[in-house]
Amino acid sequence: MPIYNAPTRDMQFILHDVLNVSQSGLPGHDELDREFTEAVLEAAGKLSEEVLAPLNLSGDQQGCKLENGVVRTPDGFGAAFEQMKEGGWTALDCDPEYGGQGMPYLLGVATGEMFVSANMAFNMYQGLTHGAYSAIHAHGTDEQKQTYLPKMVSCEWTGTMNLTEPHSGTDLGLLRTKAEPQGDGSYLISGQKIFISAGDHDMSQNVIHLVLAKAPGGGEGTKGISLFIVPKFMVNEDGSLGERNKVSVGNIEHKMGIHGNSTCVMNYDGARGWLLGDLHKGMRAMFTMMNEARLGVGLQGYAVAVAAYQNAVAYAKDRLQGRAVTGTENPNGPADPLIVHPDIRRSLMDQKSFLEGARMLTFWGAHMIDRAHTGDAEAEGMISLLTPVIKGFLTDKGFDSAVLAQQVFGGHGYIEEHGMSQFVRDARITMIYEGANGVQALDLVGRKLAADGGKPVMSFFDMVKSFCKEHGGNENLAADFIEPLKAASKDLQAAGMFFMQNGMKTPNAALAGSYDFMHLFGHTALGFMWARMAVAADAMLAAGEGDAGFLNTKLATGRYYMKRQLPMTATHLARINSGAEPVMTLAEDQF
Numbered sequence: 001m002p003i004y005n006a007p008t009r010d011m012q013f014i015l016h017d018v019l020n021v022s023q024s025g026l027p028g029h030d031e032l033d034r035e036f037t038e039a040v041l042e043a044a045g046k047l048s049e050e051v052l053a054p055l056n057l058s059g060d061q062q063g064c065k066l067e068n069g070v071v072r073t074p075d076g077f078g079a080a081f082e083q084m085k086e087g088g089w090t091a092l093d094c095d096p097e098y099g100g101q102g103m104p105y106l107l108g109v110a111t112g113e114m115f116v117s118a119n120m121a122f123n124m125y126q127g128l129t130h131g132a133y134s135a136i137h138a139h140g141t142d143e144q145k146q147t148y149l150p151k152m153v154s155c156e157w158t159g160t161m162n163l164t165e166p167h168s169g170t171d172l173g174l175l176r177t178k179a180e181p182q183g184d185g186s187y188l189i190s191g192q193k194i195f196i197s198a199g200d201h202d203m204s205q206n207v208i209h210l211v212l213a214k215a216p217g218g219g220e221g222t223k224g225i226s227l228f229i230v231p232k233f234m235v236n237e238d239g240s241l242g243e244r245n246k247v248s249v250g251n252i253e254h255k256m257g258i259h260g261n262s263t264c265v266m267n268y269d270g271a272r273g274w275l276l277g278d279l280h281k282g283m284r285a286m287f288t289m290m291n292e293a294r295l296g297v298g299l300q301g302y303a304v305a306v307a308a309y310q311n312a313v314a315y316a317k318d319r320l321q322g323r324a325v326t327g328t329e330n331p332n333g334p335a336d337p338l339i340v341h342p343d344i345r346r347s348l349m350d351q352k353s354f355l356e357g358a359r360m361l362t363f364w365g366a367h368m369i370d371r372a373h374t375g376d377a378e379a380e381g382m383i384s385l386l387t388p389v390i391k392g393f394l395t396d397k398g399f400d401s402a403v404l405a406q407q408v409f410g411g412h413g414y415i416e417e418h419g420m421s422q423f424v425r426d427a428r429i430t431m432i433y434e435g436a437n438g439v440q441a442l443d444l445v446g447r448k449l450a451a452d453g454g455k456p457v458m459s460f461f462d463m464v465k466s467f468c469k470e471h472g473g474n475e476n477l478a479a480d481f482i483e484p485l486k487a488a489s490k491d492l493q494a495a496g497m498f499f500m501q502n503g504m505k506t507p508n509a510a511l512a513g514s515y516d517f518m519h520l521f522g523h524t525a526l527g528f529m530w531a532r533m534a535v536a537a538d539a540m541l542a543a544g545e546g547d548a549g550f551l552n553t554k555l556a557t558g559r560y561y562m563k564r565q566l567p568m569t570a571t572h573l574a575r576i577n578s579g580a581e582p583v584m585t586l587a588e589d590q591f
Helices: 008-018 034-062 077-086 105-139 142-153 282-318 342-373 377-408 410-414 420-431 437-448 451-471 478-502 507-512 514-543 548-565 568-577
Strands: 065-067 070-072 157-162 178-181 187-196 206-214 225-231 233-235 241-244 247-252 264-275
Touching: 008 034, 008 105, 008 342, 008 514, 008 548, 034 077, 034 105, 034 420, 065 247, 077 105, 105 142, 105 157, 105 206, 105 225, 105 282, 105 342, 142 157, 142 206, 142 225, 157 187, 157 282, 187 206, 187 225, 206 264, 206 282, 225 233, 225 282, 282 342, 282 377, 282 420, 342 377, 342 514, 342 548, 377 410, 377 420, 377 437, 377 451, 377 514, 410 420, 437 451, 437 507, 437 514, 451 478, 451 514, 478 507, 478 514, 478 548, 478 568, 507 514, 514 548, 514 568
Parallel strands: 157 206, 178 206
Antiparallel strands: 065 070, 178 187, 187 264, 206 225, 225 264, 233 241, 247 264
C-alpha cells in the first residue's frame, strides 16, 4: 500500500521563516505562532496519515455506486467524514457567525494540502462544500446565510456547483438550463448538468446545489445567466428537512481517476430554487467559487504529486538495480539501490524542487487572499493575476511529477496494487476541470495582463526587482539565486512586451504564445519563491538557528531548480517570439 508522511516541517518553514505570518499584521494572524500552527498541522497530518491515506487505494478500487437512486460512497468514507466533521476541519477558516473557527484561509490551505495528498477524491466532498459556502457567504441574503451556512460549515449538508452541460463546457453562454419565476419568489429549474463533483452521496443529510440557469429577460450569452440555490431536500422554516426536490442523479460518470468521488449527471425537472445574488448576474457570484476553486485545484495538482514523490523516494532507496558507475555502493547486496543512479536522482530532484516551490507559491497565494479579505486592493490584483498561473502551471507540472514518480517504479509503476497509477490518474483531472489549462492561459494573456491598466503585473516585476536589488550583494546567494531570477524576470518582461506590440494587430500571435507565457510566468514565480526561501534559509544558518541539515537541503534543492528548471524561461520566450505563423500555417484539411 502507498505511504504518506505529512510534510509539516516544510510547512512550518514557509509559514514562519519565509512568510512570517504571525507578524503580518492581518486580523487573526498574530495568533498563528509556531506552537499553535504546529499543533494544528500535526493533528491534520495524523488524520491524513492514519485515516484518509489508508482509504485512498480502496476508494479508487471500489468507486461510487448508484443504487436505486442513492449514491453509495466507498467503504470507510462515511466514518472518515464523521471524523473530519467532529474534528472541526470543515469549519477551520469559516465565519464564526455560522459556526466556523475563523482561522485564516492560509491555514485552511495548509491542512487542505495534506488532506488532498492523502486522499484527493475524499477531500473533494468538503472542498466543493467550502466553495459553495463562500459563494453564499459573499452573495446570499441574510435569510439564505442563516438557512444554509451553519449546516454547510459543519458539512451536515454539503454543496456543489453546477455549470457544465452536455453541449456547453467552457462556453457557458451556450447553456440551456431554464429558470421559470414563480409567484412566491422562487424559480423552477429545468435542465441537465454533467461532471458535477460530489453531486450526490450518502455522507450528508442534504446537498445544496448552486446552479447556473437562464431566467427570462436575460438576453443572450453569459450576461443572461443567473445563479440559483437548489437544495436536494427542501428546508422548512424551522430548519428541518422537508420533501425531496425535483433533482435527481441520472448517472455516475465513469472516469479515468478520482473514483472515490461521486461525479454525477444531475437532472433538474422543475426543481425549486432561489436566486443567489442579482438576477442575470450569476457569473459574478459563481466566480466567487471559481477563483477559490482554481487555487484549490492548483493545490491538488502538486499535492497528489507530493504523495507520489514520497513513494518514489522510498522505492528508489529500497529497490536494488544495477551498480553505481563510480563503484559499488552496496557491497553486501546483489545490486545497488536505484537512488545511486544519476538519472533517478535527476527525476527525484525535478520532483522535489518543483513540489517545494509549488507549496511556497500556493501558500503565498493563500496569504494574499487573506490580505484581499481585509480590502487590500493590491493583494486582490496580485492573486487575480496569479490564479491562472497557480492553476495551470502547477497542475501541468504536478501531473508531470506524478508521471516521473511512476517511472521510478518501472514496470511496477504500471501495476495497480502499487498505487502509482492512481496518483497519475487522479492528477490528470486537475489540468481539465475548473477551466482547462488552455483557457487559464488565455485568461492570463487576454484578461489578467491588462487588468487595472497592467498594475498587477507591473507590481510583480517591481517586487522581483526590489528583491534582487536588496539581496544582490549576498555572496552566498547572488550567483545561484539572484542572477538566475533576474534573467527569468527579463524573459517574462520580454514576452509581455511581445504581446503588447503584437497582440492588437495580430491577436493570434498573442494567443499562440499564451500557453508558453503561462509556463514562463510559472517558472519565474517559482524562481522567485525559491529565492525567497533561500534568503530565509541562509539567514537562519548565519544566525545559527533552526535545523542546519534541513536548511542546507533546502538551499541545495533550490540551486537545482535555478540551474536545471528556471532556464526553461528562455525556451518559452523563443516559442512566444515565433508568433502565430508556425501554429496557424496549416489549413484544416492538412491536419
